[in-house]
Amino acid sequence: MTSPTPAAGDAVRLTGTAKSYGAFTAVHPLDLAVPAGSFFALLGASGCGKTTTLRMIAGLEAPTAGTVHLGGQDVTALPPYKRPVNTVFQNYALFPHLDVYENVAFGLRRRGIKSVRKQVGEMLDLVQLGPLARRRPHQLSGGQQQRVAVARALINRPQVLLLDEPLGALDLKLRRQMQLELKRIQTEVGITFVHVTHDQEEAMTMADTVAVMNAGRVEQMGAPADLYENPASTFVANFLGTSNLIEAEVAGEEGGTLHLTSGGLRLSLPAARCRAQAAVGDRVLAGVRPEKITLAHRDDEDAIPAGRNRVPGRIVDSSFIGVSTQYVVDSPVCPDLEVFVPNVGRDARLAPGAPVVLHWDPEHTFGLDAHQDIDAGLDGLEAEARGAAPERAGTAATAEEAAV
Amino acid sequence: MRPTRWLRRNLVVIAGVLALIYLMVPNLVVLAFSFNKPKGRFNYTWNHFSTDAWQHPCGVAGMCGSLTLSLKIAVYATIGATVLGTMTAFALARYRFRGRAATNMLIFLPMAMPEVVMGASLGTLFLNMRIRFGFWTILIAHIMFCLSFVVTAVKARVMSMDPRLEQAAQDLYATPAQTFYRITLPLAAPGIAAGALLSFALSFDDYIITSFNAGNSVTFPMFVWGSAQRGTPVQVNVIGTAMFVLAVVLVLAGQLAGGRRRARG
Numbered sequence: 001m002t003s004p005t006p007a008a009g010d011a012v013r014l015t016g017t018a019k020s021y022g023a024f025t026a027v028h029p030l031d032l033a034v035p036a037g038s039f040f041a042l043l044g045a046s047g048c049g050k051t052t053t054l055r056m057i058a059g060l061e062a063p064t065a066g067t068v069h070l071g072g073q074d075v076t077a078l079p080p081y082k083r084p085v086n087t088v089f090q091n092y093a094l095f096p097h098l099d100v101y102e103n104v105a106f107g108l109r110r111r112g113i114k115s116v117r118k119q120v121g122e123m124l125d126l127v128q129l130g131p132l133a134r135r136r137p138h139q140l141s142g143g144q145q146q147r148v149a150v151a152r153a154l155i156n157r158p159q160v161l162l163l164d165e166p167l168g169a170l171d172l173k174l175r176r177q178m179q180l181e182l183k184r185i186q187t188e189v190g191i192t193f194v195h196v197t198h199d200q201e202e203a204m205t206m207a208d209t210v211a212v213m214n215a216g217r218v219e220q221m222g223a224p225a226d227l228y229e230n231p232a233s234t235f236v237a238n239f240l241g242t243s244n245l246i247e248a249e250v251a252g253e254e255g256g257t258l259h260l261t262s263g264g265l266r267l268s269l270p271a272a273r274c275r276a277q278a279a280v281g282d283r284v285l286a287g288v289r290p291e292k293i294t295l296a297h298r299d300d301e302d303a304i305p306a307g308r309n310r311v312p313g314r315i316v317d318s319s320f321i322g323v324s325t326q327y328v329v330d331s332p333v334c335p336d337l338e339v340f341v342p343n344v345g346r347d348a349r350l351a352p353g354a355p356v357v358l359h360w361d362p363e364h365t366f367g368l369d370a371h372q373d374i375d376a377g378l379d380g381l382e383a384e385a386r387g388a389a390p391e392r393a394g395t396a397a398t399a400e401e402a403a404v
Numbered sequence: 405m406r407p408t409r410w411l412r413r414n415l416v417v418i419a420g421v422l423a424l425i426y427l428m429v430p431n432l433v434v435l436a437f438s439f440n441k442p443k444g445r446f447n448y449t450w451n452h453f454s455t456d457a458w459q460h461p462c463g464v465a466g467m468c469g470s471l472t473l474s475l476k477i478a479v480y481a482t483i484g485a486t487v488l489g490t491m492t493a494f495a496l497a498r499y500r501f502r503g504r505a506a507t508n509m510l511i512f513l514p515m516a517m518p519e520v521v522m523g524a525s526l527g528t529l530f531l532n533m534r535i536r537f538g539f540w541t542i543l544i545a546h547i548m549f550c551l552s553f554v555v556t557a558v559k560a561r562v563m564s565m566d567p568r569l570e571q572a573a574q575d576l577y578a579t580p581a582q583t584f585y586r587i588t589l590p591l592a593a594p595g596i597a598a599g600a601l602l603s604f605a606l607s608f609d610d611y612i613i614t615s616f617n618a619g620n621s622v623t624f625p626m627f628v629w630g631s632a633q634r635g636t637p638v639q640v641n642v643i644g645t646a647m648f649v650l651a652v653v654l655v656l657a658g659q660l661a662g663g664r665r666r667a668r669g
Binding site: 079085086089090110111152153156 | 568569571572576577579586587591
């Protein structure tokens with residue numbers, strides 16, 4: 001751009017950017033680079049600082065420390081109306097006294113562009129709202145309002161489009177549809193999108209890169225698949241999908257494989273996938289995703305190939321949800337291991353009470369530091385249920401899964 | 405059986421018509437007597453029909469002068485109270501500052517306090533400051549009591565406005581000045597208009613406070629009150645009727661415009 005710097009390829013770069021209100025720190029000093037042209041998601045629970053971060057990029061909040069660069073230009077001191085970014089606000093913030101056409105034309109007119117007709121027409125076509133140009137916002141449905149908000153921001157060809165929970169007010173079906181729509185628009189116009197959301201599925205579906213935020217810090221950043229397969233903290237492991245976290249002790253290492261003991265059982269973990277210090281005697285958390293685990297009846301134990309992690313147990317709860325069956329298994333390593341079994345051929349013996357053996361490829365195990373809250377990233381109800389009774393944990397998890 | 409059912413079905417309409425009659429009869433009497441040719445000084449008994457008063461509305465000494473003064477004060481007081489009140493309302497609704505709670509409470513006082521008390525104390529104040537009573541003292545007094553109504557009306561509107569709309573405008577390249585004129589002001593306009601209309605009406609027909617602070621000046625309500633002692637001229641009815649008709653026409657025009665906007669949108 002104007003002043004080429006080493007990071008000129010980044011559409012947005014935050015350097016030590018922080019925000020506090022009095023004694024409360026909303027965002028801890030944050031370093032973040034968003035590559036130009038990417039679809040970037042800031043993911044976290046409410047109050048984690050993700051919206052504040054977005055507002056600092058937009059210029060609606062002034063950071064208490066650090067800088068904000070847009071396309072290589074330092075904009076920290078610039079007011080919002082001088083920044084080459086536009087925002088799609090939560091609940092859209094459409095101007096109620098202007099019709100759709102004037103809402104969309106607003107940014108162009110403010111920049112002194114006289115003939116807006118062609119551009120507004122094209123933009124309304126892009127979001128399929130041409131026939132509604134003369135309607136007022138309150139005469140539109142939620143999904144239509146959302147598209148007006150997107151059109152109103154995109155027409156200005158910003159360097160970065162900021163989206164603050166843009167789909168939060170829509171019902172599930174419409175949300176799915178708009179996710180695809182937004183992704184299509186982003187590919188079509190090639191503008192950098194920074195998307196703030198609390199919905200992990202939404203972030204994973206839409207974004208190229210996801211930054212998971214928790215309590216004012218970025219816990220982990222990466223491609224959705226990378227975050228899912230290699231979570232770096234219990235928060236990420238629990239917040240993105242579901243994880244089984246097993247408390248274990250390091251017994252030894254050989255040939256890049258860590259041997260762990262837990263509940264009297266031996267488990268293997270690739271040393272490269274362990275995020276914690278793992279000398280002999282150290283405590284670690286061994287994690288495995290529920291869909292990586294295979295469930296076998298105790299009678300079929302002999303058929304399990306050698307070299308896999310094995311855990312015996314008893315089925316506590318099972319729920320059939322169509323594409324898969326979700327089991328909760330009580331085992332020596334953990335009282336409520338979750339297992340998702342794809343609905344290929346159902347084994348009638350796998351009912352609550354049945355003795356089973358769980359097994360999975362050691363490569364699918366990840367290791368985490370045991371000095372952190374094992375329930376971080378679970379919502380209050382679920383964490384509570386986990387602590388109370390395995391049966392309730394099972395129902396809570398399945399209820400949530402079914403709702404998604 | 406049938407009459408009771410009919411009554412039950414039409415009770416709301418009947419009540420509405422009765423209320424309307426109750427409200428309209430005094431105005432209709434004023435209208436009727438503006439066409440009277442009274443025998444003697446008092447316009448209280450019907451004598452015979454005449455359009456004299458309508459043809460010579462200013463035919464009474466001092467009346468049109470007082471009417472002009474009242475209208476002038478009402479316009480200035482409305483402008484003054486609306487500008488000041490709108491700014492006060494924005495300050496109270498948008499900012500935290502020392503003395504905000506006290507201001508919030510004091511703003512309500514003029515509405516709650518008896519007018520006699522306000523009028524008398526203001527009169528004492530002007531007297532002690534040796535300010536000559538007249539146009540300016542009346543105007544100051546009127547702006548004071550109109551202010552509360554404007555602040556209340558505008559504040560309610562501003563409080564219900566979504567602050568994100570202004571942020572959205574700024575995000576879309578509007579400078580603070582543009583944001584104010586394009587977004588804030590149009591959104592607050594209904595509240596400001598309500599405050600202004602109230603101010604005009606309150607100022608135009610105030611008698612009590614004005615009489616304490618008028619000195620030698622005579623406003624229209626004071627003229628009416630004074631002439632009522634000696635015999636009200638028919639022209640007072642003419643002015644009263646004209647004001648009433650004008651107000652009704654304005655309200656109807658406003659509703660028609662609003663209805664058309666809704667229909668178009």
